[in-house]
Amino acid sequence: MIPFSGFSQWTPTNLGARKVKESQEKLEFAALYVLNADQLRQSLKNAPLRFSSEKGTFISLPTASGRLEHFQVWESSNMAPQLQAKYPDIRSYVGTGVEDPTAYLKFSISPVGFSSMITRSGISEFIEPYTEDRTVYAVFDSNARRGQDKVPFEKSNLNEPQEKPVKKKRRCR
Numbered sequence: 267m268i269p270f271s272g273f274s275q276w277t278p279t280n281l282g283a284r285k286v287k288e289s290q291e292k293l294e295f296a297a298l299y300v301l302n303a304d305q306l307r308q309s310l311k312n313a314p315l316r317f318s319s320e321k322g323t324f325i326s327l328p329t330a331s332g333r334l335e336h337f338q339v340w341e342s343s344n345m346a347p348q349l350q351a352k353y354p355d356i357r358s359y360v361g362t363g364v365e366d367p368t369a370y371l372k373f374s375i376s377p378v379g380f381s382s383m384i385t386r387s388g389i390s391e392f393i394e395p396y397t398e399d400r401t402v403y404a405v406f407d408s409n410a411r412r413g414q415d416k417v418p419f420e421k422s423n424l425n426e427p428q429e430k431p432v433k434k435k436r437r438c439r
Contacts, residue, residue, distance in 0.1 A: 275302045275309070276328045284397040295404035296330040298396060301380055310375070316340040316360055324364070327371070327382060330391045330407040335384075337361040337371050379403075 276299045306325065314320035322338035329335045339361030343350055350356075356376040363369030366386060373382030373393075379400045384391040389407055396404035 275305045275326070276300075276334065277302070278328075279402060281397070281402065284399060284402055286396060287398050290394070290396050290404060293396070293404060293406060294410045295396065295406040296410075297328060297332060297405045299328055299393075299403050299405065300401060301403055303375065303380060306375065306380070310339070310341070310357065310359065313339055313341045313359065316342040322361060325361075327373075327384070327393065328405050329384065330405055335366070335369070336364040337369070338364060339371065339373075342372075 279298050279300045281298060309325055310323060313323040318340070320340075322340045324336060324338055326334040326336050339359045341357060342360040343356070343358045345353070345356070356374070358372070358374040361371035361373075363371070363384075363386070369384055369386040371382060371384050373380065379395045380393065380403065381395070382393045389409070391405065391407045393403050393405050396402045
């Protein structure tokens with residue numbers, strides 16, 4: 267049996283009276299969660315380094331499909347040792363899916379919150395802080411529509427000149 271920790275790290279929630287971050291206002295999320303970051307940090311405390319031969323630590327994360335998915339993770343922080351010693355609460359990790367071995371996970375956790383990206387089958391899923399107080403996290407995939415990010419595609423023929431170039435007048439000296 268594989269030891270999974272963190273079944274209660276993520277709790278489904280609703281927005282309540284919390285204010286949404288301006289950058290997230292048009293996000294079409296799959297679900298909202300509250301994270302018990304202390305419990306997650308405790309689970310990751312003994313995570314082996316990425317290129318070690320040790321088995322990774324097991325955690326679970328919510329996905330855009332609405333279920334918790336299990337991952338085996340390794341620490342992948344890229345700070346110089348002196349800088350990592352100065353900021354021990356900033357850590358990055360990589361992982362692979364247990365149920366879906368094609369799922370690749372990257373995430374970081376710091377005093378300002380948690381953020382992650384899971385890639386699989388050409389789709390990326392994200393978990394990001396959704397509220398200004400960073401207590402509520404949105405889970406969404408790369409198909410989530412953000413109104414400000416949608417730019418209509420315009421077709422053009424590169425063989426046809428779009429505008430005639432303006433010729434500069436030369437001065438004779």
